[in-house]
Amino acid sequence: MTLREELEMGFLEDLIGYRIRLVQIAAYKDFETVTKGFGQAPRYFGLLSLIEANPGLPQGKLAEAIHLVRSSLVPIIDKLEIEGIVERRSSKGDRRLKAVWLTAKGKKVLARLRPHVAAHEQRLTARMSKEDKAALLRLLQQVDVNLRNGKSLVEAA
Amino acid sequence: MTLREELEMGFLEDLIGYRIRLVQIAAYKDFETVTKGFGQAPRYFGLLSLIEANPGLPQGKLAEAIHLVRSSLVPIIDKLEIEGIVERRSSKGDRRLKAVWLTAKGKKVLARLRPHVAAHEQRLTARMSKEDKAALLRLLQQVDVNLRNGKSLVEAA
Numbered sequence: 001m002t003l004r005e006e007l008e009m010g011f012l013e014d015l016i017g018y019r020i021r022l023v024q025i026a027a028y029k030d031f032e033t034v035t036k037g038f039g040q041a042p043r044y045f046g047l048l049s050l051i052e053a054n055p056g057l058p059q060g061k062l063a064e065a066i067h068l069v070r071s072s073l074v075p076i077i078d079k080l081e082i083e084g085i086v087e088r089r090s091s092k093g094d095r096r097l098k099a100v101w102l103t104a105k106g107k108k109v110l111a112r113l114r115p116h117v118a119a120h121e122q123r124l125t126a127r128m129s130k131e132d133k134a135a136l137l138r139l140l141q142q143v144d145v146n147l148r149n150g151k152s153l154v155e156a157a
Numbered sequence: 158m159t160l161r162e163e164l165e166m167g168f169l170e171d172l173i174g175y176r177i178r179l180v181q182i183a184a185y186k187d188f189e190t191v192t193k194g195f196g197q198a199p200r201y202f203g204l205l206s207l208i209e210a211n212p213g214l215p216q217g218k219l220a221e222a223i224h225l226v227r228s229s230l231v232p233i234i235d236k237l238e239i240e241g242i243v244e245r246r247s248s249k250g251d252r253r254l255k256a257v258w259l260t261a262k263g264k265k266v267l268a269r270l271r272p273h274v275a276a277h278e279q280r281l282t283a284r285m286s287k288e289d290k291a292a293l294l295r296l297l298q299q300v301d302v303n304l305r306n307g308k309s310l311v312e313a314a
Contacts, residue, residue, distance in 0.1 A: 007222050010210025011271060016290065017184055017278050019297040021303040024181035026224040026304040027174055046175050053167025065164050067183040114168060121174050126303045130243050132296055133173065139285070140176040146283045147183040 016143070027124060034116050040083055041109045044076060045117060048102065048110055051086060056099045058091060069145075085109055173300070186280060191273050197240055198266045201233060202274060205259065205267055208243060213256045215248060226306075242266055 012018045023125060035042035050065055051057065063073035080086040085106030091097035102110065125133050169175045192199035207222055208214065220230040234257060237243040242263030248254035259267065281291050 005253055007207060007214070007218070008210040010206050011274075012203060012206045012210070012295060014290075014296065015278055016293055017188070017274070018206075019294060019301065020177060020181050020184060020281075021203065021277070023297050023304070024177050024299045026301065027177060029224065030304060031174065039243050046169060046178065048301055049167050049169045049175075050164060053165040053169070057164070061164070063176065067179065067186065112217070117168075117172070117174070120292070121172055124174050124177075126306070128296070128299060132299070133171075135292055136296040136300075137171060137176060140173065140180050142285060142289070143180045143281050143293075144176065144183065146281055147180070147187060150187060150280050153235050156287055 020143070024110055027120075029116075031120050032124060034120055035113060038109065038113055039085075040079055041085060042116075043104075044080060045110075045113060047076070048080070048106065049083065051100050051124060052102050052107065052110060055101050056089075056091065058097050058099050059088075080106075177300070184277075187280060188274075188277050189194055190271060191277055195266065195270055196242075197236055198242060198263075199273075201237060202267075202270060203244065205235070205237070205263065208257050209259050209264065210268060212247065212258050213246075215254050215256050216245075219257060237263075 002066075009156045010125055015073060031042065035045075040045065041048060047062065047066055048060060054118040063070045066073075077086060081088060084103055087101050087103050088098045089101060125136075128136070158260075188199065192202075198205060204219065204223055207219060212246045213220075216230055216234060220227045225233075234243060234245065238245065242260055243254045244258050244260050246258060248256040282293075285293070
């Protein structure tokens with residue numbers, strides 16, 4: 001049952017921005033429900049996965065990757081460090097630069113979360129062909145690039 | 158400049174759920190920046206547009222349309238009523254049922270907001286063909302339908 005059958009969408013009819021927001025709200029609710037009991041890790045699953053795939057990355061680089069300013073990332077890393085799933089160490093190249101790693105516990109939590117994330121992803125993309133999924137991913141990446149190119153706006157927020 | 162050129166995406170590489178979340182964070186920052194000074198209206202632009210396109214809709218129907226449970230919508234309508242942009246009246250068919258309308262002020266605020274929303278949408282979809290935009294909209298709608306079909310999860314949240 002689609003919205004379209006029930007409500008007039010008015011100005012929203014063709015707005016991609018609105019659809020992204022609506023889908024994100026519903027997707028996040030689904031994700032939250034299936035990942036209860038994992039502490040802070042589900043909320044920061046993307047960030048933790050980036051840390052895992054890029055061990056020892058400086059905080060500034062991490063922040064940029066997830067559309068945050070560095071000062072917003074620092075308290076998040078603090079929280080994750082208190083939970084014992086990440087740790088900060090000085091960067092080898094530059095001792096003043098703090099870099100971030102997953103702890104052994106963090107790696108374990110992430111491994112336990114992954115099947116839940118995969119199941120969530122399958123619900124999101126149910127009844128989509130392989131081509132549809134690839135197209136959706138490509139188009140979302142284009143939106144991401146568009147927003148990064150309008151960067152002054154993001155930094156001003 | 159894409160993330161791909163800089164960071165390993167690891168498990169996130171093909172996750173549509175992650176891309177939607179990332180894009181929504183960046184899109185919302187852009188939207189917030191360009192709609193400062195409009196009070197609560199930008200935050201609830203989708204909801205207000207639905208009320209405009211479907212005047213006199215009961216609160217329950219509105220809640221459902223935006224993936225909320227009714228009890229979460231009520232305080233939002235309260236806030237918007239205090240700002241004088243919506244009003245509740247009894248439904249004609251059933252006097253116990255509270256229905257929602259935009260006020261004259263609400264209609265004016267929404268009309269002033271719309272060009273900003275349109276400009277935001279253009280930034281989101283820059284360098285996309287008409288076909289790409291239609292495909293992205295269709296695929297996001299499919300995700301929306303998928304999540305509505307897993308409804309018990311959304312209600313449980």
